[in-house]
Amino acid sequence: MARSNFAIKRQPGFATIAIFCFALLYLPIATLVVFAFNAGRSVAIWEGFSLRWFQQAWNNDLVLEASIRSVQIASTAAIIATVAATMAAIATTRTKPYRGLTAKYAFINQPLMIPEIVTAVALLIVFSRIKVATGYSGLGYLIAAHTAFCIPFAYLPIRARLESMDLTLETAAADLYATPWKAFTRITLPLLWPGIIAGLMLAFVISLDDVVITEFVKSGGQDTLPTYMLGQLRRVVTPEMNAISTVFLLISILIVTLFFFISRRRT
Amino acid sequence: MTTAAEIAARAEREDIRKRWLLSTPALVIIFLAGIGPLLVVVLYSFLTPGPYGDVKWEFSTDAWIGVFLQRDMFDDTLGIADAHLSIFLRSVRLSFATTILTLIFGFPTAYFIATRPERTQALWLFVITIPFWTNLLIRTFAVQEVIRNEGILNNALIWLGITSTPIQILYTDWAIGIGMVYVYLPLMVLPLYASMEKLDFRLVEAGYDLYATRFQVLRRIIIPLVKPGIIAGSILVFIPSLGAYVTPRVLGGGRQMMLGNLIELQFGAGRNWPLGAALALTLTVIVTVALLFYVRYAAQSEQRHG
Numbered sequence: 001m002a003r004s005n006f007a008i009k010r011q012p013g014f015a016t017i018a019i020f021c022f023a024l025l026y027l028p029i030a031t032l033v034v035f036a037f038n039a040g041r042s043v044a045i046w047e048g049f050s051l052r053w054f055q056q057a058w059n060n061d062l063v064l065e066a067s068i069r070s071v072q073i074a075s076t077a078a079i080i081a082t083v084a085a086t087m088a089a090i091a092t093t094r095t096k097p098y099r100g101l102t103a104k105y106a107f108i109n110q111p112l113m114i115p116e117i118v119t120a121v122a123l124l125i126v127f128s129r130i131k132v133a134t135g136y137s138g139l140g141y142l143i144a145a146h147t148a149f150c151i152p153f154a155y156l157p158i159r160a161r162l163e164s165m166d167l168t169l170e171t172a173a174a175d176l177y178a179t180p181w182k183a184f185t186r187i188t189l190p191l192l193w194p195g196i197i198a199g200l201m202l203a204f205v206i207s208l209d210d211v212v213i214t215e216f217v218k219s220g221g222q223d224t225l226p227t228y229m230l231g232q233l234r235r236v237v238t239p240e241m242n243a244i245s246t247v248f249l250l251i252s253i254l255i256v257t258l259f260f261f262i263s264r265r266r267t
Numbered sequence: 268m269t270t271a272a273e274i275a276a277r278a279e280r281e282d283i284r285k286r287w288l289l290s291t292p293a294l295v296i297i298f299l300a301g302i303g304p305l306l307v308v309v310l311y312s313f314l315t316p317g318p319y320g321d322v323k324w325e326f327s328t329d330a331w332i333g334v335f336l337q338r339d340m341f342d343d344t345l346g347i348a349d350a351h352l353s354i355f356l357r358s359v360r361l362s363f364a365t366t367i368l369t370l371i372f373g374f375p376t377a378y379f380i381a382t383r384p385e386r387t388q389a390l391w392l393f394v395i396t397i398p399f400w401t402n403l404l405i406r407t408f409a410v411q412e413v414i415r416n417e418g419i420l421n422n423a424l425i426w427l428g429i430t431s432t433p434i435q436i437l438y439t440d441w442a443i444g445i446g447m448v449y450v451y452l453p454l455m456v457l458p459l460y461a462s463m464e465k466l467d468f469r470l471v472e473a474g475y476d477l478y479a480t481r482f483q484v485l486r487r488i489i490i491p492l493v494k495p496g497i498i499a500g501s502i503l504v505f506i507p508s509l510g511a512y513v514t515p516r517v518l519g520g521g522r523q524m525m526l527g528n529l530i531e532l533q534f535g536a537g538r539n540w541p542l543g544a545a546l547a548l549t550l551t552v553i554v555t556v557a558l559l560f561y562v563r564y565a566a567q568s569e570q571r572h573g
């Protein structure tokens with residue numbers, strides 16, 4: 001009788017610790033957002049509601065320029081990375097093992113395995129030489145660096161999608177004399193689309209968030225929003241930083257939520 | 268005359284050729300902006316520092332010696348590089364502490380999520396993933412605002428009467444530790460959840476039938492079964508902690524350095540690129556060893572459990 005009420009999954013104190021963790025995870029972020037709306041200059045003492053810091057950030061040309069640059073780099077890098085990752089994913093799934101397949105996996109996932117700071121100084125060394133040799137110091141370096149570390153992030157959801165896809169439809173297309181290209185554009189691509197979009201969004205967020213590699217690769221006057229913020233943190237912090245962070249957070253959360261729903265959709 | 272076997276073999280060769288062609292763009296990009304530059308770092312670690320940064324093209328092993336040893340200024344003898352050693356030790360110590368603390372907090376959290384009804388599990392997972400995908404710098408900055416002397420943590424401690432003057436947390440090892448636990452906690456929870464989700468609770472029930480206490484069930488049944496998740500989570504937290512750059516820079520304030528900051532220093536004010544290269548490679552080796560250890564462990568446990 002009593003036995004039927006015995007909760008076998010319960011462990012004493014676990015739920016309390018879990019709720020405590022969730023609260024701790026969100027407390028700093030919530031504080032950050034709340035003080036973005038502070039009327040005073042403090043990030044700890046509330047002096048009334050105001051939107052002045054959002055207005056100030058909006059009128060700050062450096063912030064605006066850095067934001068535009070961030071989006072430029074992230075969208076270019078994410079698109080190139082997703083195209084390359086899609087091709088690579090098709091080349092590495094649904095096949096008998098062949099020579100070099102394992103090496104390909106390792107190669108594609110390499111950016112995930114090396115500490116960011118190491119990649120950052122490696123790129124600093126190589127790109128500084130190329131900058132001197134060619135005289136070119138545009139955004140190309142940042143785009144190349146971002147594309148490389150975005151590829152594994154775009155690759156993972158696309159590959160997962162490919163592996164869970166039904167092979168019979170493509171076989172059917174081939175049976176009906178569709179050319180490989182036609183079978184790809186009419187069957188594979190439409191089925192793969194959610195994976196590609198998920199990969200693209202993941203790559204975009206990863207690029208948008210990057211601080212370390214950008215900090216080492218950028219030339220003068222090429223701050224992205226995160227490196228601009230890193231530079232500002234050395235000074236006295238006003239709620240303007242909170243306002244910028246709040247908008248940034250909102251955009252990230254929006255993209256991640258979309259990603260969550262797209263990648264959960266099953267065929 | 269071509270036999271069916273030959274046609275099949277040719278088709279397979281053709282297929283593999285196409286697969287190499289398709290993967291070329293990704294491989295080339297990663298080589299140019301990843302593996303290639305890493306090889307240049309190896310080269311640089313064996314050169315002589317230039318007077319204004321960069322390198323002179325003269326072979327030297329000084330950088331590698333300099334990772335662990337330093338020449339005495341007066342009698343030119345070699346001794347242990349105390350400054351480097353203390354930064355190495357701090358990095359390892361802080362990374363271990365971060366791993367243990369995220370495990371202590373993350374284990375119950377993952378268990379809590381895994382034992383929710385199926386419908387709400389996804390929601391809880393989403394709640395833990397959101398901070399993980401938001402900007403690391405912003406999360407670190409949020410921690411900084413909370414723990415600074417005039418931040419809400421100190422205000423709360425003063426209000427509660429625990430202390431009368433603010434406690435200096437920011438710019439200490441404590442700040443870096445708190446920050447890393449905060450930013451890397453999701454990396455511990457996610458793999459733990461993945462292995463707890465597969466937990467067979469009939470085994471737990473069997474334990475209770477045999478009069479085990481809750482603690483015995485946890486220690487003898489649950490923890491051994493989710494060990495792969497514990498290992499995966501620990502590796503996933505330990506590796507980025509060891510290479511952390513942003514968190515110690517923002518929360519350690521340049522006074523409390525970790526390996527990542529020591530490497531940066533050599534490329535900036537230190538003007539010793541070869542030493543920076545050697546330090547970066549040392550970090551890479553440590554991380555690779557940790558990864559290989561994990562890969563081997565994962566392969567073994569897969570063999571055991573099928």
